[in-house]
Amino acid sequence: MTLFRLDGKRALVTGGSRGIGLAAAHDLIRLGARVTLAARHEDTLKTAANAIGAQWVVADVSTPEGVAAAVTKAGDVDILVSNAGGPPPGKPSEVSEAAWQAGYDTTFLSAVRLANAVLPGMRQRQWGRIIAITSLTVGRPAPTLPVSNAMRAAVTNYLKTLALEVAPDGVTCNTVAPGYTATDRLKALHDNPADTDKLIARIPARRFGQPNEVAAAVAFLATVEAAYMTGQELLVDGGWSI
Ligand SMILES: NC(=O)c1ccc[n+]([C@@H]2O[C@H](COP(=O)([O-])OP(=O)(O)OC[C@H]3O[C@@H](n4cnc5c(N)ncnc54)[C@H](OP(=O)(O)O)[C@@H]3O)[C@@H](O)[C@H]2O)c1
Structure with missing residues (x-):
């Protein structure tokens, strides 16, 4: 038996034009899946999709229209990787209502809308994988990322609850919580070399x-092999949360 193949499966990866989403899409393609990438900016998206052999669709998943466009382009989605955005930093007591709403739409509601859009087909086929990228901040809130802390926790518990409902249908729902990962977002949040050194010193893996x-x-x-794993949070954080 060949392990870990995804031949014949279709995947949709939102926030797929760079960073973690693009790397995830690339791995799914290597395993044999047909992948559609969704993001807002066409140039980066098109270049990324062509580089890894994916389809692409310009879609802002913070809106119902964007979710519909992404799911329509992807076709019968067997694997959903919900990964968009990354709310901006701020002081918890100073976050505006508009910023809370933007975080809710982009990080939480997008995950709910995407799952609702792909679930009927997954249930019909009795096979599905719903995976959301969250953050190490779910377990340990970062002092300057209030919106991210709150919305990732909401996504985590939403998917755990959904996992209970859809487990009998062969659909699993899990989250992957990255630690500090070298992407454009990390560069934007930590651009000071002295701060970066301090941060790395606190990571058990020291990188x-x-x-x-x-x-x-x-x-x-x-x-297929992960079929019995559902409602879980998988931390990939170099030991930060130990
Ligand atoms: N990097 C880290 O250290 C780290 C740690 C913990 C958690 N995370 C989380 O992991 C996720 C991926 O992070 P990353 O570092 O890979 O981010 P990134 O490099 O900034 O990439 C973000 C991706 O999301 C897309 N995107 C943003 N808003 C979108 C929207 N409304 N609709 C559709 N696509 C959208 C971006 O493309 P467009 O701009 O073209 O739309 C891009 O493809 C984020 O949610 C982030 O918060 C990252």
């Missing part, structure tokens, strides 16, 4: 993670 290291966890959860 940032690489997108492909998070992608490997996503790919595993997508496989």
Whole structure:
């Protein structure tokens, strides 16, 4: 028996044009899946999709229209990787209502809408993998990322609850929680070399993670072999949360 193949499966990866989403999409393609990438900016998206042999669709998944466009382009989605955004930093007491709403739409509601859109087909086929990228901040809230802390926790418990409902249908729901991972988002949040050194010193592995290291966890959860694993949070954080 060949292990860990995804031939014949279709995957949709949102936030797939760079960083963790792109690395996850690349791994799914290597395992044989047909993958559609969704993101907002066409240039980066098209280049990324062509580089790994994926389909692409310009879609802002913070809106119902964007979710519909992404799912329509992807076709019968067997594997959903919900990964968009990354709310901006701020002081918890100073986050505006607009920023809370934007975080809710982009990080939480997108995961719910995407899952609702792909679930009927997954149930019909009695096979599905719903995976959301969250963050190490679910277990240990980062002082300056209030919106991310709250929305990732909401996604985590939403998917655990959904997992209970859809387990009899052969659909699993899990989250992958990255630690500090070397992507554009990390560069934007930590651009000061002195701060970066301090941060790395606190990570047991003494380095940032690489997108492909998070992608490997996503790919595993997508496989046939991971069928009995549902409602789980898989941390990929170099030991930060120990
Ligand atoms: N890197 C880390 O250290 C780290 C740690 C913990 C958690 N995370 C989380 O992991 C996820 C991926 O992080 P990353 O570091 O890979 O981020 P990234 O490099 O900034 O990439 C973000 C991706 O999401 C897309 N995107 C953003 N908003 C979108 C929207 N509304 N609709 C559709 N696509 C959208 C971006 O493309 P467009 O801009 O073209 O839309 C891009 O493809 C994020 O949710 C992040 O918060 C990251």
